Amino acid sequence: MDTDTINKLAGLVYLSLAEGEACSLAADLTLMEKQAGILSVVDTEQAEPLFHFSEGFLREDVLGPTLPPEALSILSGYNAESGYFSVPPIF
Numbered sequence: 001m002d003t004d005t006i007n008k009l010a011g012l013v014y015l016s017l018a019e020g021e022a023c024s025l026a027a028d029l030t031l032m033e034k035q036a037g038i039l040s041v042v043d044t045e046q047a048e049p050l051f052h053f054s055e056g057f058l059r060e061d062v063l064g065p066t067l068p069p070e071a072l073s074i075l076s077g078y079n080a081e082s083g084y085f086s087v088p089p090i091f
Contacts (some may be wrong), residue, residue, distance in 0.1 A: 001026050001033065003019070003022040003023055003026050006022045006026045006029070007022055010022070010035050026074050069083070
């Protein structure tokens, strides 16, 4: 992958990169592309797909104590009546 492609992609996602960053990213992405190519030759016909990459490593969700509404009122913009935060519009 070349720096022109990196700069084009960066522009599409509104990132500004220094020339050195574009060169570094180009080298990193080229390496990743080669590694993905190596994996494409692996026979996965007999492999079972995973539901989730960390299957079996997740903990159960447990309801714990929460802060009372009075404690949340110290945060800027919190409205205790509605239970929501008010923020200024950005547009």
